[in-house]
Amino acid sequence: MESEMAVEALLDYLEEHREVSESYVLLREIKAYLEVDHPDFYPCIRIKIYRTRLNGQDWFHFELSHNVHTPEQAGPYYPSRTTEELETIAVDRAINATTTFIKAAIRAGHRPSDRWLVPNERF
Template identity: 30%
Template sequence: MAWTFDDALEDVTVLERNDEWGRYEFCVGELRTKIQVHLFRSPTTEQTRFVRSHDIQTPGMLDAYHSGRVWWDYPAYALRNAVSGITQYYDQAVQAGHTPQESWLQRNDSFAEF
């Protein structure tokens, strides 16, 4: 399936969206923490990488989830993986009966706002 930016953002509350500059801000489920994603295109390979402002650690996880793959063939794929890296664990925890907590979202120290 070819992802679009709309597909990538369908499971979240979008607060800000700038496809031209590759900057997105969203919230997940009941949480109020604003998560930012920045996309960067490689000038030599045409691939796109993402940097996310927060990672997630829900009950039962030993550590916060950090994506092992941040480079993708298309910008919409990169955005989809940045978003789903948060939403899939949030959804699993809620389905397991846990009450959403702001503390599940942990600031990514390597993220810098531009």
């Protein structure tokens, strides 16, 4: 728990800092091979999980290494909600932001492709 206390102390410090309006402390980076209901396709993404404090409340924020763009979509999907109260919910939301669209495209008859994963240039 020592590292958790360090994160809390850093969030406290940044919240009081006169020259910081918003901050995110990186907790971990996850590498995941996703199950998308296809026997030969297990796309790999990375997820960064941050702790942040907004309006006095602690949150978990995620960023994805890739955004999904299947033939069923007009353009890449950029999650609009990336902050949750619990870390596990933030991780689930990050995974679902990718798998939902890939599974739908596969169900629609498209052959899966790594090209469906568009690198996030800000990751």
